[in-house]
Amino acid sequence: MKSSPPSDSEQLHMVARYELLKYLRGQRLFGILIITAFIAWLMLALPPLIGRGYPSDVRTFPSTFLNFVSILIVLSATFFGSDAIVSEFQQRTGYALFPSPIRRRIILLGKYLASALSSLLVVSVYYIIIIVSAQAIYGTFPGELFLSYYLAVVYMLSILAFAFFLSSVMKGSTGSAVLTFFLFQMILPIIDVVLNSADIDPWFSITHAGSIISSILTMPPAMGEARGPMQPTGAAVGIPYPLYIPEVLSSLIVMVNYIAITLLAAIRVFERREL
Amino acid sequence: MTENLGKVYNSFVALDNLNLRVATGVILGFLGPNGAGKTTTIKILTALIKPTGGKAYLNGIDVTSNPKAALSDVGAVVETPEFYSYLTPNEMLSYLGELRGMSSNEISEGSRKILDEVKLTEWADKPIGSFSRGMKQRLALAQALLHDPMILILDEPTSGLDPRGMHEVREIIKILKEKGKTVFMSSHLLSEVQEICDTVALLDRGRLIVCDKIENLSKISPVKKIQVQALVAPTDSQLDRIRRLTGVRSVEQTGSQVLLIEFEGDEGSMAELHHSLLGLGVKMTSFKPTGADLEGMYLEMIAESAR
Numbered sequence: 196m197k198s199s200p201p202s203d204s205e206q207l208h209m210v211a212r213y214e215l216l217k218y219l220r221g222q223r224l225f226g227i228l229i230i231t232a233f234i235a236w237l238m239l240a241l242p243p244l245i246g247r248g249y250p251s252d253v254r255t256f257p258s259t260f261l262n263f264v265s266i267l268i269v270l271s272a273t274f275f276g277s278d279a280i281v282s283e284f285q286q287r288t289g290y291a292l293f294p295s296p297i298r299r300r301i302i303l304l305g306k307y308l309a310s311a312l313s314s315l316l317v318v319s320v321y322y323i324i325i326i327v328s329a330q331a332i333y334g335t336f337p338g339e340l341f342l343s344y345y346l347a348v349v350y351m352l353s354i355l356a357f358a359f360f361l362s363s364v365m366k367g368s369t370g371s372a373v374l375t376f377f378l379f380q381m382i383l384p385i386i387d388v389v390l391n392s393a394d395i396d397p398w399f400s401i402t403h404a405g406s407i408i409s410s411i412l413t414m415p416p417a418m419g420e421a422r423g424p425m426q427p428t429g430a431a432v433g434i435p436y437p438l439y440i441p442e443v444l445s446s447l448i449v450m451v452n453y454i455a456i457t458l459l460a461a462i463r464v465f466e467r468r469e470l
Numbered sequence: 471m472t473e474n475l476g477k478v479y480n481s482f483v484a485l486d487n488l489n490l491r492v493a494t495g496v497i498l499g500f501l502g503p504n505g506a507g508k509t510t511t512i513k514i515l516t517a518l519i520k521p522t523g524g525k526a527y528l529n530g531i532d533v534t535s536n537p538k539a540a541l542s543d544v545g546a547v548v549e550t551p552e553f554y555s556y557l558t559p560n561e562m563l564s565y566l567g568e569l570r571g572m573s574s575n576e577i578s579e580g581s582r583k584i585l586d587e588v589k590l591t592e593w594a595d596k597p598i599g600s601f602s603r604g605m606k607q608r609l610a611l612a613q614a615l616l617h618d619p620m621i622l623i624l625d626e627p628t629s630g631l632d633p634r635g636m637h638e639v640r641e642i643i644k645i646l647k648e649k650g651k652t653v654f655m656s657s658h659l660l661s662e663v664q665e666i667c668d669t670v671a672l673l674d675r676g677r678l679i680v681c682d683k684i685e686n687l688s689k690i691s692p693v694k695k696i697q698v699q700a701l702v703a704p705t706d707s708q709l710d711r712i713r714r715l716t717g718v719r720s721v722e723q724t725g726s727q728v729l730l731i732e733f734e735g736d737e738g739s740m741a742e743l744h745h746s747l748l749g750l751g752v753k754m755t756s757f758k759p760t761g762a763d764l765e766g767m768y769l770e771m772i773a774e775s776a777r
Contacts (some may be wrong), residue, residue: 206569217556296570297569
């Protein structure tokens with residue numbers, strides 16, 4: 196019974212498979228799908244219930260939904276990414292896994308693949324609900340939803356990569372989960388608002404870049420020209436200062452860079468971390 | 471094998487130029503007081519931590535630069551590992567077996583056999599989350615043995631087990647010895663090391679004090695322990711007189727009819743001791759030297775190292 200270890204790519208798939216099993220057995224995937232369905236139900240059921248009905252414009256209807264995509268992505272990162280690495284150290288499961296003939300980077304990438312697939316399922320389900328609902332209510336849906344979906348997937352990958360970096364650095368699972376959630380849901384958005392108010396374009400911010408997911412339906416047709424301090428569009432959402440709106444291309448570049456940089460940083464930290 | 475292996479945590483030297491070579495087929499007991507560097511060595515050997523100096527090799531492959539190849543024919547139990555609570559022992563073994571490149575047939579056959587050996591067969595399909603520490607320790611041993619490795623690195627393998635479990639693990643290690651496997655095993659239980667291992671490496675404050683066969687170590691410390699079983703319990707007066715016999719360091723009554731005599735001397739002196747005991751009227755049913763007094767040697771060498 197003498198076998199040599201499988202290739203890195205085979206091992207990556209093995210790690211991903213068992214990580215997916217963890218999400219299924221631990222009810223995480225089921226839990227976040229319930230949250231997704233609940234958000235969608237609220238968006239669909241509340242307007243008629245409070246007697247306001249749906250917006251008359253087919254573009255306004257999905258844009259309301261899209262405001263919650265980033266929350267779902269952050270929740271996915273919290274559920275699937277925040278404890279992926281730190282738990283191996285905190286719960287001591289690394290004592291069984293790390294002495295196996297597998298590179299640590301493969302462990303991390305396998306876990307990342309599993310969390311990306313799970314998050315992709317969540318995001319896809321949400322977009323399917325939006326498209327099906329728009330089709331059912333209005334008989335059509337804006338084509339920009341597909342672009343929004345692709346951007347949401349890239350944003351999800353970047354937030355997950357960042358969550359993996361935090362998970363590699365943090366000492367406890369709870370701290371990692373709390374930090375992941377509040378960083379992307381509160382701290383970075385606050386910084387974006389403050390930079391906006393100071394008339395500084397936060398183009399480098401991952402959450403600012405992620406706002407393209409929803410703004411794609413509301414921004415002017417010539418998106419590239421919308422860059423820079425605009426007329427006080429912020430006033431429309433109650434923000435009394437110029438609002439910078441990200442471009443599609445620059446947002447994509449920022450998000451892809453976040454994926455590469457934070458994932459590499461996560462690998463580097465994980466490989467050096469001692470148990 | 472380690473070559474000038476060193477590990478420094480901030481300013482604390484956990485390992486100081488450790489040079490250790492373990493030959494194939496040897497069962498090496500790795501001894502030392504708490505903080506001596508035993509677990510640090512084992513963690514370096516299993517790629518859990520990186521050394522700050524020197525090299526560690528398994529099967530001639532550098533663990534630090536190529537852990538995947540170095541660990542491919544190694545089974546390890548480090549501390550008391552935890553396992554994914556949502557998996558069953560069969561699934562856990564399947565996961566680790568797959569990572570090692572075992573086929574599904576090898577995994578299912580190997581799991582069945584090894585879970586039987588560690589007495590976890592009836593728990594094979596129960597979630598590990600409900601397992602006791604001892605059961606997890608048994609599973610840890612099972613995953614280390616699953617792929618039938620040539621080298622086993624065991625960090626206190628009987629820790630957390632009940633006496634029966636400890637006995638069973640020792641029996642497993644003895645079988646490994648018969649199979650010609652190389653076992654590197656740390657333990658706090660000197661009697662366990664004496665029973666299982668043929669070589670002992672003693673570590674203190676990160677430095678190797680001695681590494682030799684147990685039989686050679688007995689020459690370092692001529693102190694032996696002799697277990698005497700008497701037909702009737704010796705009287706206090708008899709005990710006093712035994713304590714005054716030449717070479718006797720101490721006498722401990724471990725049972726009403728059992729004496730444990732710490733004795734210093736060669737085989738001739740031991741024969742005289744036997745004769746003297748009969749002369750004192752101790753009706754012996756057995757007179758059994760228990761070999762080198764590893765504990766005495768251990769304490770002596772640790773004390774010497776501290777000076």
